[in-house]
Amino acid sequence: MSRGRTSALVVREALLRAARELLDERGPAGLAIRDIAARAGVAPMGVYNRFGSKDGILNALLEEGFAELAAAVTVRPDVADPLGAITTGMGNYRAFALANPAMYRLMFDLPIAGFEPSPEVRMMALAAFERLIDAVQVGIATGHLRPGDPEEIAQRVWAGCHGATSLELRGIAFITDYDTHYAALVRTLLRGLATHPDSESE
């Protein structure tokens, strides 16, 4: 690899790190090109050279976020206890959101007017979601979950966990013990999907 190419990659990494820091500190609205460039010690034109546009750096951040989320929710399949594996994965999902609230908002609230994630970002989001689909498929195959479309069933579980997580991040719920509430919601969803509800929970 030539020295010039190495240097270009180093600059790209520095810009992406600066953008992630600003996202974490200020939220999605704090992502101004000139601030990203200043923090990385690069001229603003350097951002355009490496990422093409502000959308380019947003997509690079989202690729990072979905890669981290996919890693967080990847749980070893457990044919003996597939619902336990889903419970662990959805707990990891919430933990990722609480540790990365601004990234979570960027990923799932589309808070930046006019910005649409790239096809690559959508593929990475699907790859993270497929971890949950896989776990649902194991649950159906082993008879723990009732038969159905694994993708639509996984979407139900995700919707529930996303709703609870979003309300917790905004603090507009009417409960106080979010740990207990989230665990109860996941249990309710899995009991609702289970083949033999009363053997699957509580």
Place this chain on the structure above:
Amino acid sequence: MSRGRTSALVVREALLRAARELLDERGPAGLAIRDIAARAGVAPMGVYNRFGSKDGILNALLEEGFAELAAAVTVRPDVADPLGAITTGMGNYRAFALANPAMYRLMFDLPIAGFEPSPEVRMMALAAFERLIDAVQVGIATGHLRPGDPEEIAQRVWAGCHGATSLELRGIAFITDYDTHYAALVRTLLRGLATHPDSESE
């Protein structure tokens, strides 16, 4: 009522109507004081005179939104079929969100930096939520739902429906038939909460 007072109320209503129109047309980010005043045919100072600040008009909009939501989700209690009443109420909740996407975002995403809803708005949000708590209490009292804290159980149902609604509004889900999916999610939540799951659904 004096003529001056009547006129002040008329101006207040005109400003609120203009703000609601701008919210619906442009989303929460489109609520600029000068645009609200121009649409109502009032000087910008008129907004400050009637609402005190931009926060005042945001709170007035939110009071309107939560009053509409409470009316939409109010379903006649049905001791013979309390889970049917919850299903109807949560269907009305989604219909309200789809008909008022910008208002829904203002109510539940807190999209405006630095703005916190007033205590009055929080009380009206709680009043809307209490419709669901009431329905859950009927379900527990009649033995259709398993015993538990009605507020926390209602929060589980709300979280699930909020999650599905938010993802639908943003179009970032991986399913296409949102009507069927939402109905299936509500059924899953109620089956998960039911005393006798298999008699309560499908």
